[in-house]
Amino acid sequence: MIQLEQLSKFYGSDHDAICALNNVDLTVPKGSITGVIGVSGAGKSTLIRCVNMLERPSSGRVLVDGQDLTQLDAPALRKARHDIGMIFQHFNLLDSRTVYQNIAFPLELMGFDKNAMKERITPLLELTGLSDKKDRYPSALSGGQKQRVAIARALASRPKVLLCDEATSALDPQTTASILELLREINQELGLTILLITHEMEVVKSICDSVALISGGELVETSKVGPFFTAPSTKLGREFLEEFLRIDPPKSLLDRLSSDGRDKPYPVIRIIFNDDNVASPLISQLARSFELDISILQAKIEDIQGYTLGLMIAEFRGDSAHVEKALAKLSDMQLSTEVLGYVD
Amino acid sequence: MSTDMMALIGHATLQTIYMVLISGVISGVLGLALGLALYVTRPGQILACRPAFLVTSAVVNVGRSIPFIILMVAIVPFTRLVVGTSIGTNAAMVPLTIAAIPFVARLIEGALNEISPGLIEAAQAMGATPKQIVTKVLIPEARGGIITSITITIVTLISYSAMAGAVGGGGLGDVGIRYGYNRFEPLIMLVTVAILVIMVQGVQMLGDSMVKRANHK
Numbered sequence: 001m002i003q004l005e006q007l008s009k010f011y012g013s014d015h016d017a018i019c020a021l022n023n024v025d026l027t028v029p030k031g032s033i034t035g036v037i038g039v040s041g042a043g044k045s046t047l048i049r050c051v052n053m054l055e056r057p058s059s060g061r062v063l064v065d066g067q068d069l070t071q072l073d074a075p076a077l078r079k080a081r082h083d084i085g086m087i088f089q090h091f092n093l094l095d096s097r098t099v100y101q102n103i104a105f106p107l108e109l110m111g112f113d114k115n116a117m118k119e120r121i122t123p124l125l126e127l128t129g130l131s132d133k134k135d136r137y138p139s140a141l142s143g144g145q146k147q148r149v150a151i152a153r154a155l156a157s158r159p160k161v162l163l164c165d166e167a168t169s170a171l172d173p174q175t176t177a178s179i180l181e182l183l184r185e186i187n188q189e190l191g192l193t194i195l196l197i198t199h200e201m202e203v204v205k206s207i208c209d210s211v212a213l214i215s216g217g218e219l220v221e222t223s224k225v226g227p228f229f230t231a232p233s234t235k236l237g238r239e240f241l242e243e244f245l246r247i248d249p250p251k252s253l254l255d256r257l258s259s260d261g262r263d264k265p266y267p268v269i270r271i272i273f274n275d276d277n278v279a280s281p282l283i284s285q286l287a288r289s290f291e292l293d294i295s296i297l298q299a300k301i302e303d304i305q306g307y308t309l310g311l312m313i314a315e316f317r318g319d320s321a322h323v324e325k326a327l328a329k330l331s332d333m334q335l336s337t338e339v340l341g342y343v344d
Numbered sequence: 345m346s347t348d349m350m351a352l353i354g355h356a357t358l359q360t361i362y363m364v365l366i367s368g369v370i371s372g373v374l375g376l377a378l379g380l381a382l383y384v385t386r387p388g389q390i391l392a393c394r395p396a397f398l399v400t401s402a403v404v405n406v407g408r409s410i411p412f413i414i415l416m417v418a419i420v421p422f423t424r425l426v427v428g429t430s431i432g433t434n435a436a437m438v439p440l441t442i443a444a445i446p447f448v449a450r451l452i453e454g455a456l457n458e459i460s461p462g463l464i465e466a467a468q469a470m471g472a473t474p475k476q477i478v479t480k481v482l483i484p485e486a487r488g489g490i491i492t493s494i495t496i497t498i499v500t501l502i503s504y505s506a507m508a509g510a511v512g513g514g515g516l517g518d519v520g521i522r523y524g525y526n527r528f529e530p531l532i533m534l535v536t537v538a539i540l541v542i543m544v545q546g547v548q549m550l551g552d553s554m555v556k557r558a559n560h561k
Contacts, residue, residue: 052469081471092466095560096484106470108480137560157470 001161001193002028002051007060009046009217020046021057022217028161028210033187033194035208035225037201037240043217044197048165051195052084053077065160082110085154089166091146093138099149100125100134106157124152128182144175151182155190162186164196168203180207201244205229205304213237226307230274245272245311247298249340253313257341264342266317268297269327272336273310282333283314290326292318315343345531353519353532357539359433360515363508364501367440371501372494374441375448378404379493380478382449383456390464390474407446412504415439416511436513440504448497455489456482488559495551499544506540516540 004026010017020043028034038044049055050062053069062069069080093102103124107117125131128148138146147167154162164183168176184207186192198204204211204225211228213221213236221234232238249257249268258264273282278301287294299312316323330337378400384390385397410418416439420430423438459482467481483490506517516536524533 054465054469078471078473081469084469086466086469088462088466090460090462092460092462094463094481094485096487096558105467105480109467109470109472109476139560153470163469 001030001032001065002026002195003061003063004047004050005061005063007047007050007062008058009043009050009055010058019217021050023060024214024217024219026212026219026222028193028195030193031187031191032209033184033196033207034210034212035204036195036197036212036214037199037204038197038214039199042214044199044214045165046217047214048163048195048197051161051163052081052086082106082157083160084163085157085159085161086163086165087147087150087154087167089169091138091143091150091170093146093149093153095138098135098137099130099141102138102149103152103156105153110157120156120158121152124155127155127186128152142175143171144178147171147175147179148182151179151186155186155192160193162192162194164194164198166198167196169198169200173202176203177206183207201240205244205302213240226275226305229302229304230307230309245300245302245309247300247311247313249298249313253297253343256343258343259341261342264344265320266315266343267323267327268313268315268340268343269330270338270340271310271312271314271330273308273312274335275307275309277333277335278308278310283312286326286329290318290322290329292316292322292326313340345535349523349532352523353516353535353539356514356516356519356536359513360502360505360517360540360543363433363437363440363505363513363515364498367437367444368494368498368501371441371444371448371497375445375493375497376452376490378445378449379452379456380482382453383482384474384478390468390477404446404449407443408450410443412439412443413507413510415443416507420511431512433508433513433515436505436508436511436515439511440501440508443504444497444501447500448493451493451496452486452490455486455493458489459485488555491551491555491558495547495555498547498551502540502543502547 004024007021007024009021010019012018024047036044036047046055050057051064057070064080064084067080069077072080094105097105100121103121104117107120125134128151130145130148130152133141133145138149141149168179171179180203183194187194196203208225211223211225212219213234215236221232221237228237229241232241253268257268261267283294283296286292295315297313297315299310302309316326327337382397382400382404385393385400387394387397419439419442423435424430426438427434429435463481463485464477467477472480505515508515509518509521516539520533520536523529524536
């Protein structure tokens with residue numbers, strides 16, 4: 001539904017131009033929810049704004065439903081934009097209009113008459129749970145309610161695509177969850193294709209089908225969400241995942257942890273379990289087969305759209321040859337392990 | 345105070361109201377248009393046009409830097425062209441209006457600058473034309489600021505209109521100078537000033553209450 005081909009964007013003059021996007025290729029399939037994730041300044045905002053030409057790409061093509069938007073003149077682009085809804089981090093509602101009038105805004109632009117507007121808006125108010133707030137002004141609404149109005153407004157023109165520019169970044173976790181829930185509902189019920197950008201793995205984890213990782217203006221990894229979370233293929237992907245899964249070892253452990261194995265014999269190991277082995281009684285097997293005392297210091301399990309991911313920090317106590325063997329066994333099983341340090 | 349004097353002051357009050365209202369309305373409309381032009385032609389804006397912006401901006405600055413009393417006599421030929429005479433209340437209205445237009449334009453531009461750029465972007469993302477952005481986003485969203493600008497302008501016009509006497513325009517300021525100052529009649533001076541104060545208070549209160557109703561922030 002959305003195809004970005006060799007998309008580049010430079011700011012500034014030729015000589016000292018800053019590259020915001022560098023030859024990005026991205027395909028968003030019809031009916032999917034695709035998330036672009038990256039740190040601030042990675043170029044994700046430029047990327048999403050290129051999709052509806054709020055930002056004109058320096059080169060490359062932007063196809064939405066087969067139409068190349070970079071080739072359109074102003075009137076044709078305005079018409080094409082009716083098929084592309086967008087919501088923003090700061091909602092961008094008109095303060096001078098009520099909830100109902102805000103949702104009516106895109107319809108006014110398209111020249112709808114009053115009755116046709118009402119027919120469109122009433123179900124949207126119901127969908128977003130705003131029926132009782134339709135005559136309120138935005139100043140009387142909470143952040144979550146404002147984003148609901150923005151979503152209803154974006155849907156009023158019955159777009160084929162919804163762009164979400166950090167749509168939940170200004171919201172608290174609970175409100176974020178309810179907005180994401182609404183987006184997923186819209187995706188499933190209306191079959192709307194959604195492209196979102198975010199810096200939060202939580203957002204990708206809860207609603208995206210596919211994820212694209214962007215860094216320094218380049219797309220470094222694209223993947224289905226499940227595989228991305230269990231086995232990211234790039235270093236940056238692993239860093240994002242670790243940040244997301246991050247459990248800080250307890251302070252009491254850090255105090256006695258030494259980076260050198262010579263004076264302290266027992267390793268402290270971080271293990272990431274993936275879907276295949278999270279359920280197996282691995283720790284007790286290791287303890288038995290290699291005569292080890294394994295003490296679990298910390299552990300966490302995440303469910304990501306049916307994929308299970310586990311993270312554990314454990315202390316392996318026993319004969320050093322046996323510990324070596326146990327570690328070899330873990331890596332044989334394709335588990336990601338890391339020695340954090342040593343204790344005595 | 346004699347009844348003659350009271351009639352004189354009553355007449356002068358009406359002249360002041362007449363001058364201020366007419367020049368306020370005309371300069372309000374034209375200043376709004378000019379302020380919008382300044383805003384939308386600024387580089388990076390919806391109808392960005394650097395030459396147009398620079399010229400408009402320079403004209404506005406020149407207009408604002410000429411002292412009113414000089415402007416009044418300098419544009420006498422133009423005044424004669426517009427109202428057919430260079431003396432009297434109507435003649436005084438022309439320089440009042442001309443002086444107020446760039447003043448309003450800058451105030452309006454300032455009010456428009458208060459609008460979040462995100463709103464314009466959202467409207468563009470929904471396929472709004474520049475004209476729709478002006479009529480459906482800029483003007484309604486800046487309504488409070490626009491009313492404030494007009495209020496400030498009217499208050500300024502009330503004070504400027506005191507100089508209208510220089511071209512025989514009449515009004516309260518003129519009575520205050522001729523009777524209160526030149527003939528040294530403190531009572532008349534006091535009454536004219538008091539009426540001006542009341543007018544300014546009234547305009548400000550009316551403006552404030554309109555802004556309060558216009559703003560839903």
